[in-house]
Amino acid sequence: MLSTTDLTIIASQVRRDIIRMVHGAASGHPGGSLGAADFLVALYFTIMRPDPNKFCMDGTNEDLFFLSNGHISPAWYSVLARYGFLKLTELETFRKLETRLQGHPSVLDGAPGIRIASGSLGQGLSVALGAAISKKLNGDKHTVYCLMGDGELQEGQNWEAFMFAAAKGIDNIIATVDYNKKQIDGPVDKVLSLGDLKAKLEAFDWQVLEMNGNDMADILDHLTEAKKQLNRGKPVIIIMHTQMGYGVDYMMDNHEWHGVPPNDEQAVRALEQIEETMGDF
Numbered sequence: 001m002l003s004t005t006d007l008t009i010i011a012s013q014v015r016r017d018i019i020r021m022v023h024g025a026a027s028g029h030p031g032g033s034l035g036a037a038d039f040l041v042a043l044y045f046t047i048m049r050p051d052p053n054k055f056c057m058d059g060t061n062e063d064l065f066f067l068s069n070g071h072i073s074p075a076w077y078s079v080l081a082r083y084g085f086l087k088l089t090e091l092e093t094f095r096k097l098e099t100r101l102q103g104h105p106s107v108l109d110g111a112p113g114i115r116i117a118s119g120s121l122g123q124g125l126s127v128a129l130g131a132a133i134s135k136k137l138n139g140d141k142h143t144v145y146c147l148m149g150d151g152e153l154q155e156g157q158n159w160e161a162f163m164f165a166a167a168k169g170i171d172n173i174i175a176t177v178d179y180n181k182k183q184i185d186g187p188v189d190k191v192l193s194l195g196d197l198k199a200k201l202e203a204f205d206w207q208v209l210e211m212n213g214n215d216m217a218d219i220l221d222h223l224t225e226a227k228k229q230l231n232r233g234k235p236v237i238i239i240m241h242t243q244m245g246y247g248v249d250y251m252m253d254n255h256e257w258h259g260v261p262p263n264d265e266q267a268v269r270a271l272e273q274i275e276e277t278m279g280d281f
Helices: 004-025 030-048 070-083 088-093 124-137 156-167 188-192 197-203 216-228 264-273
Strands: 064-067 144-149 173-179 207-212 236-241
Touching (some): 030 064, 124 144, 197 236
Parallel strands (some): 173 236, 207 236
């Protein structure tokens, strides 16, 4: 089992990958990707621990992950590569012509580890619930995970899904909201406030946890606790507090870095702040 120090080392390299990918493509979404890196590393390397050599689209007898906020694909692609689903050199193709690593995840060319095209915000939870129901019907005891952005909770489809999951007792899912409170047009509270998000989710009859998504120990503690809450009649959700652009001082808590690539000078500054721990691709 990897220690929190080991996982933090991996997450640091993932952040370097994100900067290099988005800078290399001169396109992409660094802010949310940097903020979610710790969570994705913890999920794959400690909680799910899938076998890259046995990937199949139907996901039978294994935990499943669905990325709803698909614009943070750089973080996911890096984790998939560092875990063994992809060759590291493929990260160089991010957002390039004929790549499997498109700006939003795609299944068109069969990149291993990816089961749905995502990035049309608001849809991921519905897909994850479908997978969770399928597992229940098939007697599959594994867990379904879904990561959503906070801005996409302004989409009504999510709230239908929240209502459906509780009403049908879908209790083999752990959803997570990346609550960095920033979206492309500004602070979430100014664009369309979510109000008391925890109270709303509890009112929809979900089991709600909260954690610091940029603290590896806290992530592990809460993901472990979330697993203990499964199979008790309620779906489980974690409100994950993160900082957009975490690890790069000029990006942190700045919504303007939602979808803007760093230029040459900015990329150098960012990489100077993030330790190289496992070797760049």
